[in-house]
Amino acid sequence: MNNADIAHAFEELADLLELRGENAFRIRAYRGGAKAILELTEPVADILADPSRELTSFAGIGATLAEKCAVMVAQNCLPQLDELRAKTPPVLLKMTRIPGLGAKKAALLVQELGIESLEELRQACQEGRVQKLKGFAAKTEQQILAGLEIAEAASQRLRIDQGESLVFRLRSHLQACTSIEQLEFAGSFRRGRETVGDIDVLVVSQNANEVMDRLESFPGRVSTTLRGDTKMSIRVDDQFQVDLRVVPAESFGAALQYFTGSKEHNVAIRGRARKLGLTVNEYGVARLDAPEEYIAGRTEEELYAALGLQWIAPELREGRHEIEWAEQGAAPHRLVELGDIVSDLHMHTTATDGGNTLEEMVAAARSRGLLYIAITDHSKRVSMARGLDETRLLAQWQQIDAFNARQSDGFRVLKGIECDILESGPMDLPNEVLAEADWVIASVHYGQKQSRVQITDRILGALRNPHVDIIAHPTGRLLGARPAYDVDLQAVFEAAAEQGKALELNASPRRLDLSEENLLAAVKHGIPIAINTDAHSIEGLDVMRYGVQQGRRAGLEPQQVINTWSLETLLQWLEHE
DNA sequence: GCCGTTTTCGGCCCGACTGTTTTCAGTCG
Incomplete structure (x- = not known):
């Protein structure tokens, strides 16, 4: 069993124990263990096999969980889990x-x-x-x-872009309510998770009833499941849940912090508070010996400061290491922001399956503040998209050269290609052609059902090709639609690091590939990340914000992101890569 | 089940809302 399997087993164990009414802290321990296992950058089996190391040295993994890990690695199953499954009615x-x-x-x-x-x-x-x-x-x-x-x-989770459009609708509906003094969307939406399970609305108002009445009249509402003095839940289209909480202005920061979560982050925050002789709830921070007197809570900064912490970006609040970082002032110095992005290195034009011409894409990129882009149409294997063969590609590059020559403001279009890694292994275009490119993306589009060994070998082969600069959407997943192909990412990360290649964070909200966990692992290997839109139209360029937010969740700082580099820096890196 | 600058046992975050209750348990976030 690999790390993901082990983590999954612990999660399932926690679910089953919960159904059996087991001790809540024991359940939390299994969930914590699952999280810790997922964050490991090397296989559990390797750590177990090394006599000089202990699994229990990782926070959240004690003697019991370490023992269960050993069982799973040795026997490929966990008897306790099987037993529990058998005696729990599905x-x-x-x-x-x-x-x-x-x-x-x-x-x-x-x-x-x-x-x-x-x-x-x-x-x-x-x-x-x-x-x-x-x-x-x-x-x-x-x-x-x-x-x-x-x-x-089955009120499934919404992709972040779907959640965002519901947020827009809710915001514009609620804004008509004059008694609303402040309005913020919290929860997993604010943390920028790739999918959201519900929408949390936080409001400051003297008149909670008026706010609730306004929400009650939201056009998408199908039912109200709960309504109290300060709290309300409604169901909207497809039974998706929206939670509203109304708080006084002096508690806004504390409520925003509480409502943003995550649950694990809040548990850790409140645990820390207790050690300091303080208690935290959604109204503020108070001393344990005077719980009625709030000493902080108007803003989040105030709340974190009261606990001796730097403010923590919502994207990092997952109960990982963010509190230690904030305590030591060691958080990522500054997370990457949309404003840092100066380029987009993966997009298509009408030459293949894009909806806009090269000139239109450039104009749109310029108007979005970008300084350079790469045009990366498909290669010939993608026949459905009229992928480019050598002749058409070279013609497009001539067009780009001519276009660049006409630019007076320094804007530059890189001659790129999204070249398929063929099912049989080799690249879809000959090396002599790839050698002429400024920027070569290698992608798996076909043969996604191949075995782990086959797919991994294809990608490793591409990484060894001296002309390939980056692997696009490294796992091929489509959120809620298609699972990742079976690839040994550990091997991909090692090869990318060794060959000095980059990996893509595909910013499309349908992909967000690499996922947050994989991104964390890639960054630990020191691999540069390109956040790319893979735009197939002008509008497609706007998905960059989702990619940036995903990057922030993995703690990406600007210098780790290729698209924040100046053109000169990128060209230098490409030479030495 | 984990963990330790009041340590190896006894804690472990906190409050709103609902329904079925005459004071609280269960659920949820």
Whole structure:
């Protein structure tokens, strides 16, 4: 089992233990362990095999988890997990997807009524058998019936761009409410996760009722699942959840911090507060001996400062090492920002499957403040996109040379190509042609179902080609649509580092490839990252912001990102690479 | 199950809302 498998096993173990009503801290320990394993930059098996090293030296992995890792590496399975799976009715997990139904109530339903499927649960509700149980009544039964539809709609996560468009709609709707003094979207959206599970809206207002009424009239609302004095939840299209919280102005920073999360980050923050004799909630920071008197909370900076910490960028708040960093003033000095980006090194034109001409793409890039770009149309293997053969490519490059010669402001178009790595291994275009390019991207588009060894060998072969500068979308995943191909990224990272090549962070919200975890690992290998839009039209250039945010989540500083470099720096790097 | 500058046992973040309760447990974020 590899690290991802082990982490996944611990996650599943935590889920199952939770369903069984186990100790919450034990469950947290398994989740923490899963996270720690995912962050390792080398295989667990290698660490176990090295007698001079201990898995327990990593925070979050104790004797028990280390032992279980050893079992999984040796036996390729975890007997305890198999046992737990066998004795946990599969319907339990499905039932907890029903809002308001947690582990305890679900277990009671299974135990008392012998429920084995969501359909049986529906029948039991319709026949009034649920409300006869202790702790249940007519209202709960109705809630379960209504919730069944939500569980079945599977209220999946939205991609960040889909979440963003919902945020725009909510913002413009809520802005009409005059009693709103401040409005911020928090949660995983603010942290810039690649997908969001719900939208969290934080509002400062003297009149919470008016704000809630306004949200109630949101055109996309299908139901209101909860409404109290300061807190409200609605369901919008496809049962997606939106949470609203109204707080006083003096608590805005504390509430924003709390509402932004992540859960793990908040647990760590509050644990740290306790060690300092303080307590933190969404209203502010207070001393443990005077919990009513808030000493900080108007802004996030104030809250973090009260805990002796630098402000932490939302993208880093995942309960990893960000608190240690902030404590030691060792956070990434400055995370990359959209304003740092001066180039885009992967885009297409009408020569292949793009929607705009070279001139139009350049004009759009210029207007977005870029100083240079690379035109990288497809190579001939991508016949559906009318990929370029040698002749057409050389003609395009002549066109680019002529275009560059006409520019007086120093804007430069690099002669590039997104060259396929053929199923059989070699590059789609001959080396003599690639040698003439300024910038060569190598991509896997075909044969994505090949074996791990085959795909890895293809990519390693491309990295060894002296003309290849970078591998695009290194895992080929499409969020929610297509899984990554089976590739040994560890080997890819090592080869890229050794050959001095770059890797792409494809900024398209459908890809965001490399993923955050893989990006973290790549950066630890010292590999330069290019954040590219892979634009197929002028509008496609605007996805850069998603890529930048993903990069920030991995702690990328500007100098680690090729697109922040001046053209001279890039050209120098290309020569020595 | 993890962890340690009040340490190897006894803590472990905190509050809102709901339903079924006569004071609180369960759920959620």
